Each structure stands twice: as C-alpha cells, then as structure tokens.
Amino acid sequence: MSAIALEAHGLVKRFKTGRSYVEVLKGVDFQALHGDVTMVMGPSGSGKSTLVAALSGLLRPDSGMVSALDQKLWDLKPGRIDRFRLDHCGFIFQGFNLFSALSALQQVAVVLKYKGYSKSEARDRAELALTEVGLGHRLNQRPAELSGGEKQRVAIARALAKDPQLLFADEPTSALDGENGQVVTRLLQRAAKQHGAAVICVTHDPRLEAFADRIIHIEDGLILDDRRVRPAVIPTTPDLIGA
Amino acid sequence: MSLALATLIHEWRRYLAAVIALAFSGLLILAQVGMFTGIVKGATATIDRSRADLMIMPPKMESLINSGSSALPRRIQPLLYMHPEVAEVASFDGDGARWTNRPEPGKKAVTTFVQVNMVDTRAGAVTLPTDYSETVRLALMEPYAIAIDRTALKRLGVKLGDAAALNGRTVRVRAILDGYPDINQASVVISRDTMRMLGMGEKSDKTGPLMVRLKDPSRTEIVRDQLNANAKGAYRAWTRPELAKANEGALMQEQIIGIFLGFSVFLGFLIGVGITSQTLRGAILANIKEFASLRALGVSMGSLRLVVVELSFWVGVVGLAATALFTFGVYLLAQSGGMPMGFPIPWVVGVAILLLTISLASGLMALGILKHSQPADLLR
Numbered sequence: 001m002s003a004i005a006l007e008a009h010g011l012v013k014r015f016k017t018g019r020s021y022v023e024v025l026k027g028v029d030f031q032a033l034h035g036d037v038t039m040v041m042g043p044s045g046s047g048k049s050t051l052v053a054a055l056s057g058l059l060r061p062d063s064g065m066v067s068a069l070d071q072k073l074w075d076l077k078p079g080r081i082d083r084f085r086l087d088h089c090g091f092i093f094q095g096f097n098l099f100s101a102l103s104a105l106q107q108v109a110v111v112l113k114y115k116g117y118s119k120s121e122a123r124d125r126a127e128l129a130l131t132e133v134g135l136g137h138r139l140n141q142r143p144a145e146l147s148g149g150e151k152q153r154v155a156i157a158r159a160l161a162k163d164p165q166l167l168f169a170d171e172p173t174s175a176l177d178g179e180n181g182q183v184v185t186r187l188l189q190r191a192a193k194q195h196g197a198a199v200i201c202v203t204h205d206p207r208l209e210a211f212a213d214r215i216i217h218i219e220d221g222l223i224l225d226d227r228r229v230r231p232a233v234i235p236t237t238p239d240l241i242g243a
Numbered sequence: 244m245s246l247a248l249a250t251l252i253h254e255w256r257r258y259l260a261a262v263i264a265l266a267f268s269g270l271l272i273l274a275q276v277g278m279f280t281g282i283v284k285g286a287t288a289t290i291d292r293s294r295a296d297l298m299i300m301p302p303k304m305e306s307l308i309n310s311g312s313s314a315l316p317r318r319i320q321p322l323l324y325m326h327p328e329v330a331e332v333a334s335f336d337g338d339g340a341r342w343t344n345r346p347e348p349g350k351k352a353v354t355t356f357v358q359v360n361m362v363d364t365r366a367g368a369v370t371l372p373t374d375y376s377e378t379v380r381l382a383l384m385e386p387y388a389i390a391i392d393r394t395a396l397k398r399l400g401v402k403l404g405d406a407a408a409l410n411g412r413t414v415r416v417r418a419i420l421d422g423y424p425d426i427n428q429a430s431v432v433i434s435r436d437t438m439r440m441l442g443m444g445e446k447s448d449k450t451g452p453l454m455v456r457l458k459d460p461s462r463t464e465i466v467r468d469q470l471n472a473n474a475k476g477a478y479r480a481w482t483r484p485e486l487a488k489a490n491e492g493a494l495m496q497e498q499i500i501g502i503f504l505g506f507s508v509f510l511g512f513l514i515g516v517g518i519t520s521q522t523l524r525g526a527i528l529a530n531i532k533e534f535a536s537l538r539a540l541g542v543s544m545g546s547l548r549l550v551v552v553e554l555s556f557w558v559g560v561v562g563l564a565a566t567a568l569f570t571f572g573v574y575l576l577a578q579s580g581g582m583p584m585g586f587p588i589p590w591v592v593g594v595a596i597l598l599l600t601i602s603l604a605s606g607l608m609a610l611g612i613l614k615h616s617q618p619a620d621l622l623r
Contacts, residue, residue: 049622058539059619079543086541093621097536099246101253110246114542142253159540170622202622 005198006032006055006166011064013050024050025061026221032198034165037189037211040202042218048202049170051218055200056089056168057081069165086115090159090197092188094171096151098143098158104130104150105139108158115162129161130154133187149180156187160195167191169201173208185211247553250530251561257526258558264518265562265601268511269594270569273586275507276495276594277574278426280585283308283494285425288583289360289432290335291487292372295454296463298481299323299332302474306493307452307486314449319478323455326473328466330458331369336361336444336451342431343408344400353400358430359409361438369456370435379418383434387441388417390432394424394581399431412441424581455480491587512601519562520605523555524612531616539618548610555606559599566598 008030014021024047032038042048053059055066057073066073069088076084098107108126109119117125130139133153143151152172159167169188173181189211192199201208209215209229217224244252251258284291287307290298300307301315315334323332342357363370364384371380382388389409391399396419401407405416409431420432438444445451457466463482470480481489494500527534534547570586577584 053619053622056539058617058622082538082541082543084541085539086543089539089541091536091539091618091621093536093539095532095621097532097621099250099530099533101250102246106244106246106249111537111540111542114537114546155536162540 003033004031005034005069006030006200007067008055009065011051011054011061011066013047013054013059013061024221025054025064027064028218028221028223030055030216030223032166032200033214034196034198035192036213037192037199037201038214038216039208039212040200040216040218041204041209042224043204046219047221048218052168052170052200052202056091056166057085086162088165090162090164090167090191092152092155092159092167092169092172094174096143096148096155096175098151098154100143103140103142104135104146104154104157107143107154108161111158112161125161126157129157132160133157134183147180149176149183152176152180152184153187156184156191160187160191163195165197167197167199169199169203171203171205172201173203173205178207181205181207245550245553247550248557250526251554251557254526254529257529258522258561261519261522261558261602261605262562262565264522265515265559265598266565266569268515268601269563269566269598270573271511272504272507272594272597273566273570273590274573275504276590277570277577277584277586278582279494279500279504280491280587280590281577281583282425282427283490284583284585285423286358286427286430287487287490288423288425289362289372290454291483292374293335293454293483294367294369294371294373294456295483296457296460297455297467297470298335298483298486299453299455299470299478300481300486301452302476302479304479306489308490308493309497313452314445315451315453315478317448317450320450320453322477323453323470326466326470328458328462329455331456333363333369333454334445334450334452335370335454336435336438338438338443340409340431340441340443341411342399342429343411345406345408346400351400353398355399355429357399357409358425358428359438359443360430360432361435361444362432364434364436369454374422375420379420382417383432383437385415385417387412387414387437388434389414389437390418390420391416392420392423392425392430392581395429398429409441410443414441424583426582453478488587491585495590508597512597515598515601516605516608519555519558519602520608523551523558523605523609526554527551527609527612528615531612532621534613535616535618535621538616539621544613547613547616551610551613552603552606555602555609556599558605559602562602563595563598566594 011025011028013025014023040048054061105126109122112122133156135153172184188199191197213230214228216226320332323329338359340359342355344353346352401416467480574584
C-alpha cells in the first residue's frame, strides 16, 4: 500500500446559475495520506464540500483526475464507483442521516449487509463498531432515544464498521456541543491512527485544528495553503476492525 | 428485519393513507361481488340445500340464471330410473306469480311479483331442503299453505297466519323460514300439491329441471358421467357444486353486473394507485437524506429501488389484511340485515392480486423520487 491514499490533480467544477457558470473549483491539486487527519478548512462557499464530493466519487468534476487507492476514480463506471465507495469509503455528515425506524445496531448492520456480510457477521461487526465508539450499552436504541452526540457516534460507527481506507467527514461537529465534538474528533483521529485510514474532514470549526495532522485552507476554489502540523507517520500494518 | 419492514412498522402512520386506500379499493370490489353472489345464493338456496346429488337440466342450459327455459320433456323422468344407482327423481317446478296482500286497516297494500318455489312435503323427499324443520314440512302439507323467509315478511306485507293472494287465489302464511333471504325478488315456498291447485308450474308434457338422489352419494360424479354418456343430447346432468359454481359465474357475466364490476375494478385501481403512490412518494421523500447517506456509503441505486419495491409490497400485504377486515365487517353487517353474501375464491384471489399489483405499481411510480437522493447534496 502506498502512503498516498488519495490524490487529485487539476480538479475543476462549474455550476450553472442562471445563464452564467460559477467556477467552484479552479484547478485544485490535493493529496491525502494513510494515517493522516487532513482538515479542509475555508469559509462557506469556498468549494470545500464540492472538493470532498469530487474526491469521494459523489460528484463528477468537469475536468481533472482523482486517484483513490491507486484507481482512477472517475474513469470507472457509475456502478463501479458505487462499489468502490461501498468497499473503501466512509462518510460522516453534519446531519446524522439515520433511519428513524432502525436501532443503532440495525443502522450499522444494514450497510454491512449491503457489503455482503451475512446476517450474524454484520451484527457482530456492527456491535463491535458501536462498542468502539462507546455505544456498547445503547445498541437497541432508536435515533429518537439518542442524544445528538450519540447519533453522530452511530453515524461514525456506520462509517467505520466497514473498515474504510478513506473516511470523509463534512462538518461532523457543527451540530454538537464542545464535549461531544471532542469525542467525535478523537474517534476520527483514532480511525486514522489505529486503522490507517485517510481521514478528510471538512470544517470551519477552529477547535478541530488541534487534532489535525495537516490543514488545508481553501478559498474561492483554490488552495491557499497546505501545512503539515505533525510529521507523517505511516502505520505499517493497519489494525483492522474485527480482523 | 429488513429496512423496508422496519420503516413500515415504525412509521405506520405515514403509510396509513395508502393502506386504507388499498383496503377501500378491495372493499369496493369485494362488497359488490359478495352482494351479487349473495343474490344467486338466495335465488338457488332451495336447490343448494336439497337432498339431490344431481340436477338434470336441458342440454343447452348453462346455469339457472337467465339461461333460457329450464323445462324438460316429461319422458326424461322415468328414463333416469333406468340407471340402477338412481334412488329418487323429482322435478323442481317453479313459477312467478303476482302477489297481493290483504292489508289490515291503515296498512299499505302490496302488489308485487314473487318467485314461487316448490317442495315435496313427504319426509325425506329429494326436493325438501335438509334444514326445513318438521313443523314447516307439516305446515306446508295443508292445502294453500305458503312459507316465507323471515326477511320477506315486511316486504310482502304479511305476518304468520295472514291470508294473501297468488295470482288472485287465496293462500295462507303457515310457516316462517330462516336462511332463505333473497334481496333481488321475494320468494314464496309451497308444496307440489298446492302448486298444482294454483295451476302453476310446467304443464302438459313438460317438467321443470329434475333433482336426482343417488343410492350412494360418493359415486355422484361417476353416475353423472354415465348419465351424460347416455343422454344423447336430451339433457345434461350436473352435480350440485358444479351447478352452484355455474350459477355464480353466470351472474358475474350478466352484462350490467360486468359493467358494474369492471368499473369498480378500474376505479379501485385508479384510486389505489393514486393515493398509494403519493403516500409512498411522501414517505420516501421524508427519508430521502437517509437514503442519500446510504448512497454515499456505496449502496447502489438498484438496492435502494429494491427497498422501495419491498416497502410497497408490504404496504400491499397490510392493505390486503385491512381489506379482509373491512369486508368481514361488511359481511357481518349484511348478515345482521338478513342479506346473504358470498365470496367466490377466484374473486378473492383476483382482488388480492389486484391489490398487490396496485401497491407494486405505486412503488414503481414512486421510484423516480429516489433520483432526489443525491448524496452530494448532503455535503453543504
């Protein structure tokens, strides 16, 4: 496995507004390493979410190249991109997007079942992932019975349970209070350090900077600065969940 | 438990409109089928509950419902005794007659046409329905005695013991029957002797259809085939269940009823699909972010479509259960009002298939809404 998990060159994305086009990404180059927490920071409208969407295979860029885990992502067919995300990508959103009908355990297990695990395997892995985020005692609670922090932890468990090598987080803490925000941030960090995932976190929460290995500032569709806070440590053998 | 089923159970209020729409679509059709079948049942109850194993009818007659003259040449009756297993043959004569009551002062006079059915009053006679009590049988032995179902008393403007007129000849209500309601046309039961005295029934060289009792009822179908093989086109033998089914089928093919039912099916389908698909769309839209997050995590669009189709299937199943419940309620209501209802299996199966088709069609129509589940929209 190469140290570079995700690489992009010359990403351009335009959106049509009325008769004119707004260029949201103006030729962005990007790189993320395994085991790193990379923060993408910038004011709203700076294009950071669009960048993440293009990097993760959710939104096709107008030009540019994304190489994720040594695969040219946008050369794949849509079905293959779905499969790639299923196999390798985790997502954490600002709104937790949990099915109100499902218990914490079911939320996580549903995704695992789509990944091809058997019912009991999915259950076991889901339980493990929820225990890892500190929800071992809340397995059968539905979202309505969970606090905001707990909901985000369920969402994190859902993203981590399939052991992704790329973890995308979009403002994961902005709906949470300080304490829960810290818990969530630590979980992201652990995903990077213990599981060797490349964590790409979009935020404008300055509190998160302390946890980053690398901070990228983006504004008006261009990267302003890219600085490494901590030296890169490449885990040689990633510790896999349940492995 | 699957995602679809869990969602349906947890958010049942959201799906209630669809379930009720389906239930009423089903009820709309089944209640009519039940009513029309009930009319047939009422009209042929005297035959259905008789001791006859076989019915002999003219060869081209396809049922007892609007299928031409049921008269047979009188020579057929002795002919049937040629078969060694035939125990008893009797003709089932019937007629229509003008009914006039004798109203008490201040009551309304009733003049209407009634169906006149006939039974033999000898104990154990083949034409005598098995559920007639001994008192009814004895009462009908009296000349000019008639028996009427309890539900027809009011309609005919009489009570037990009253005199009335059939085609201008005086008869007396001597017995009340239970379980012979007929919402189509009131019917009156008399003995064969009374029928003769009233000058009704088939005359000269004709008889009505023949009822045949066999020595061994378990050989009914074999004897039917043997009789038919020897009929040379003069008659056709039917088993009782066979005839009952043909009667039901014939009524459903009546043009006006066909139009009623066809229109109901069409309307039920339209209402069902309209409401169910809108409900499903709303319910899916309410969960669209959750679906989008599944998409982001790599669950394919095909898998999500399957979730929606499964969801609509379960809505259909629940709707079916609600239909059963509603229809049973209507059935009980009808029974308490003395109106017989029947639910032929093919129609019940057909409505079940229709409801599942409606819900699946609605699900397919709601699939388009999944296009809104753009995971990129979740990133803001």
